[in-house]
Amino acid sequence: MDTSSAYQDTLPLSSDALLAQLDEWGLSYRLHTHIPLRTVEDAKGVEDQFILPGENVLRLKNLYLRDKKKRNYLVTLEQSREIDLKALGAELGIGNLSFGSADRLFQNLGIRPGAVSPLAMINGFENNVKFFMDAAAQEADVINMHPLVNDRTVAMERVDLMTFFDKIGCEVTWLP
Template sequence: MTSIPKTRKDLFDRLDALNITHSTMEHPPVFTVAESQGLRDQIPGGHTKNLFLKDKKGRYFLVTLEENAEVNLRTIHTLIGASGRVSFGKHEALMEKLGVAPGSVTIFSAINDPGHDVTIVIDAPLMEYDIINAHPLINEATTSIAREDLKRFLADTGHEPMILKVST
């Protein structure tokens, strides 16, 4: 049985319980990096894009990168320890594993993976930013959080992210 996905309020409550400072800006729904470009002047820091991937053995990976980073999907499996080439995970698996819909994929969705079914991978260049921005489980807002606080949040969810250069 799948648990009910956490809400944005649940996420903020968890961050508050960890004494993690965060700020959120509301905006119209954005589904692509291109649609979110207009927010850059208003929200400083590194902006993210996310890839929900599946390997040949059915293992799932959430790869979080800086929004302009590019990835070679034919070779990324050799970097992240996947079994054979990866493909994009299906929408149903995304909802089941991370509790979010397409367009709302975010590193914060680790909160919806208590079984640690998804390996979190963060592209190393993203971690050069002091502030990292991601959707708070929905694509109608952007939440800003300090890099070290993001690591603390992930640790609290039981995820030890792989931080390595996967962008080309």
């Protein structure tokens, strides 16, 4: 199914509703509308237009993962970081990891493939999804991410993203 804002009303929480919640909480962001971005390669083609001169921006890739005990994880990494799922599972002490299905992604994070984002933790936290984020985010001024759909990107200051996690009760586990 299409993961663009044209179909956002099929999500448990629409992109518009998420943005309204961010506004209500007083969190600042810049909203960019663009062609649907389904992969890191797609994003590389348009992201430069979102960056202001002098900004230290973290560009993300997001992995929805499960372990053998059927626990769910959202892992957010710097876009160019290489990842070995077996090594990651061992490092985190959670065993073997594999990618979760599109159905489980929708059930647990309320989004579809191609729109995976840390902002989906607004749904994932309630479903016991554990969140891991690249420590590189602690050095970034701004973090670019999808607001639950893949034809929009929000550029959010790190402090506002951390406030978002606090507001929803989501603990961030930092990956070195």
